[in-house]
Amino acid sequence: MRYKDGKWERLIPMPADVMEVALVCRSCGHKNPPKTKSCKKCGAEFVWSNDESTRPKVEFGLLHPEDLPFATNLPKGLKLLWMQTDHRIKEAEGWLPESEWMRYLQGQPPNQVVSSSELFTFEPRFGIAIGERGTTQEGMLYQAKFVRLKDDVALWAEVNGVQMTEKGFLRFGGEGKAATYEVIHPLPPIAQFNVKRFKVVLLTPAWFSGGWQPKDGDWSKIFNAPVRLIGAAIPRAQRFGGFDVAKKIPKPMRSFVPAGAVYFFEADEPITFADDFAFTETPDEVRQQNGGANAWAQIGLGVALIGLW
Numbered sequence: 001m002r003y004k005d006g007k008w009e010r011l012i013p014m015p016a017d018v019m020e021v022a023l024v025c026r027s028c029g030h031k032n033p034p035k036t037k038s039c040k041k042c043g044a045e046f047v048w049s050n051d052e053s054t055r056p057k058v059e060f061g062l063l064h065p066e067d068l069p070f071a072t073n074l075p076k077g078l079k080l081l082w083m084q085t086d087h088r089i090k091e092a093e094g095w096l097p098e099s100e101w102m103r104y105l106q107g108q109p110p111n112q113v114v115s116s117s118e119l120f121t122f123e124p125r126f127g128i129a130i131g132e133r134g135t136t137q138e139g140m141l142y143q144a145k146f147v148r149l150k151d152d153v154a155l156w157a158e159v160n161g162v163q164m165t166e167k168g169f170l171r172f173g174g175e176g177k178a179a180t181y182e183v184i185h186p187l188p189p190i191a192q193f194n195v196k197r198f199k200v201v202l203l204t205p206a207w208f209s210g211g212w213q214p215k216d217g218d219w220s221k222i223f224n225a226p227v228r229l230i231g232a233a234i235p236r237a238q239r240f241g242g243f244d245v246a247k248k249i250p251k252p253m254r255s256f257v258p259a260g261a262v263y264f265f266e267a268d269e270p271i272t273f274a275d276d277f278a279f280t281e282t283p284d285e286v287r288q289q290n291g292g293a294n295a296w297a298q299i300g301l302g303v304a305l306i307g308l309w
């Protein structure tokens with residue numbers, strides 16, 4: 001989240017169907033293709049500072065499934081994602097601010113996005129392993145990548161069933177450093193549509209038994225209603241393991257669909273979404289340890305926005 005114009009604004013990872021289609025020159029208004037270094041018409045150089053008034057204005061477009069006049073070897077029923085344009089296009093990067101969500105979820109490209117450099121920087125730090133006597137261990141040098149948030153930037157988390165004072169301190173992150181927190185409420189619910197043609201936009205990673213989809217390709221159990229997958233924009237998988245604190249062993253590495261992935265669906269009847277709708281499955285062994293519950297949905301995987309296409 002970032003503090004802007006007197007209030008906290010949520011940001012979501014850039015959905016994978018958002019494309020950069022043009023860089024509009026501030027001097028002459030010419031529309032240049034993405035990645036252009038200087039205006040092809042007037043020659044003005046493009047400067048990518050954090051000052052919005054000096055950067056070229058970026059125009060965005062949206063991909064969507066399209067009937068195309070050629071054959072593909074996609075699985076039956078799936079369509080290629082497409083966009084009509086004269087230029088080459090580029091995947092948009094960064095974060096989509098809350099002020100743009102409604103426009104995007106109603107099927108319009110965003111007007112503006114926020115770059116990661118406006119929110120945080122990465123800091124590499126070297127560390128050494130310490131032996132039992134408090135001396136350094138030879139050959140045990142490591143480098144870790146830390147995230148430093150910029151001023152007026154915070155992490156947003158949603159929790160259930162926890163009593164918290166309005167403001168306070170907590171131990172946070174892998175090293176248990178002190179952090180301040182503030183309870184923000186009520187945030188308006190994430191927009192939902194009661195529709196037959198919709199897209200699911202992942203805000204947190206998801207896990208599926210068949211990699212990017214349920215093992216049998218049957219999405220109906222996720223929605224409790226018959227639906228057809230028409231297309232998908234899925235960035236490269238993320239791999240997570242972690243450490244099982246209870247058993248004191250590393251957890252197995254698994255592949256996850258990353259936040260920002262977009263799935264396009266159709267249904268014969270309008271779909272309604274339960275408040276606890278989650279777009280993820282849980283591995284069988286983890287499910288068994290949790291009384292058959294979709295446990296990874298409960299810890300925050302598969303959080304999604306629903307939009308139109």
Ligand SMILES: [Zn+2]
Binds near residue numbers: 026028029
């Ligand atoms: Zn120009």
